[in-house]
Amino acid sequence: MEQRIGFIGLGNMGNAILQGILASNIVSGTQMYVYDPHLEKGQVLNQVYSINNLDSAREVARESDIVFVAVKPNVIVDVLNDIQKELKKNTIVISIAAGVTIKTIAKCVGYEQKIIRVMPNTPALVNAAMCSITPNTEVTDEELSIVQQLLNCIGETEVVSEYLIDAVVGASGSSPAFVFMFIEALADGAVKGGLSRAQAYKFAAQAVMGSAKLLLESGKHPGELKDMVCSPAGTTIEGVHALEEKGFRSAIINAVEAAIKKSKEMAEG
Ligand SMILES: NC(=O)C1=CN([C@@H]2O[C@H](COP(=O)(O)OP(=O)(O)OC[C@H]3O[C@@H](n4cnc5c(N)ncnc54)[C@H](OP(=O)(O)O)[C@@H]3O)[C@@H](O)[C@H]2O)C=CC1
């Protein structure tokens, strides 16, 4: 790939996406331009991968063909206003911010700028992200495909309409936190039953990962897969009943709904 790729913000997500792209070797370190106020983050990337560590977001915008703006939602408008003059006509601006609409981004960088909203998640750190991609009407199919290729370096991608991004936040953007809480709770239960803490995390995490893999690869309905585990008068159905008594599914639906609601509220300002 010939494009020069910029990163403004090297936090959890910016760094995860950058590392995934680097590991895939589809672009070299010298094609990448970064800025984060914590200059040491870029210095390490420069020393290890020869990435261009620049002194400002503006310089990154000036040098890049595709620029990932990976800062928190409360600072993104300032950053976009700041870089706006440095963008070329064909620069693709990618925002990963939750609750920041294409309209808000366009107000800062111009309605004719190419803009893509992406909603990733932290499993990007292990190349197992789920990313939604939403381009504005200025982005061509070819450009969309280039960005998709970049994001496929860190996991799976799906193109969705903008109105669905809030639901994506609930399903995959925020949900890793819910899953980690579930794994922690499974392990607590197993520690109560006598497993060491380290073994409990390994057994619980592997069970969650294996179950997700089985669902994705078998194409079976999750209810059918649940039934396969529940032997008549066995152990699992006891646990299923205990979860139902405590409103397990309802609690999770509520959590996803709360994340969606917050994402919508953020978008409304
Ligand atoms: N974390 C997640 O699971 C997900 C996050 N997102 C979105 O990703 C975005 C980034 O989140 P995350 O990576 O977690 O946040 P982080 O706080 O980890 O990273 C943001 C980085 O940007 C830096 N920064 C602040 N201001 C600027 C600036 N003006 N120019 C350049 N860099 C700046 C921050 O520095 P400092 O710490 O000093 O502020 C920090 O290093 C958010 O908009 C969030 O909505 C989307 C999906 C999942």
Ligand SMILES: O=C(O)[C@@H]1CCC=N1
């Ligand atoms: O909590 C947040 O706002 C971000 C967006 C999705 C996941 N984390």
